[in-house]
Amino acid sequence: MGHSSFDGDDHGPAWNVGRKLGAKRPLRPKEIWAVRFMLDQDHRIRDRALFDLAIDSKLRGCDLVKVKIHDLVSGGRVRHRAMVVQQKTKRPVQFEILEPARASILPWLERRGGGLDEFAFPSRVDRSDHLSTRQYARLVEEWVTGIGLRREDYGTHSLRRTKAALIYKQTGNLRAVQILLGHTKIESTVRYLGVDIEDALALAESTEV
Structure with a gap:
């Protein structure tokens, strides 16, 4: 990769100019x-x-x-x-x-x-x-x-989320993902992974008692 005009320059435009904000997708x-x-x-x-x-x-x-x-x-x-x-x-x-x-x-x-x-x-x-x-x-x-x-x-958060999302999808173990991501609160992990009611219901439906 060649040198960028931004290298060594602290006075460029804000990092989020023209960017779509919000949660980034994990890689498959x-x-x-x-x-x-x-x-x-x-x-x-x-x-x-x-x-x-x-x-x-x-x-x-x-x-x-x-x-x-x-x-x-x-x-x-x-x-x-x-x-x-x-x-x-x-x-x-x-x-x-x-x-x-x-x-x-x-x-x-x-x-x-x-x-x-x-x-x-x-x-x-x-x-x-x-x-x-x-x-x-x-x-x-x-x-x-x-x-x-x-x-x-x-x-960059796509790479951070990728393996965590795969582990959650395969196991449904939020506590394990919380530990791996280093979150202090389980609520942070829930928000980070985008866990919602559909995920919860899918897990419940796949568990027989």
């Missing part, structure tokens, strides 16, 4: 694999690692971009589980790193180099700093539009 499994295929075809090693970590970690963008190398690796290998302290809640949240993500994160970190206390995804402007949330949002927009999705319907 076939869309996840479409993004992975596109990034692999374009040899975008960093973006593939960032995308996979975003899906597995379920982190907010502000937390994802601040992940450090030592959060992800131990003994020269990518961790199976990791933990970070959330900026919003100041509480730790754990997440899994599955094989597809480990397989893409390791080659990126090997190419990236650096010390364990450095950011896993550095800024292109200042390698001692992390990728900005604005740049991360632009990357997500590239990824989704690259596979033919409408940019208005997707954003």
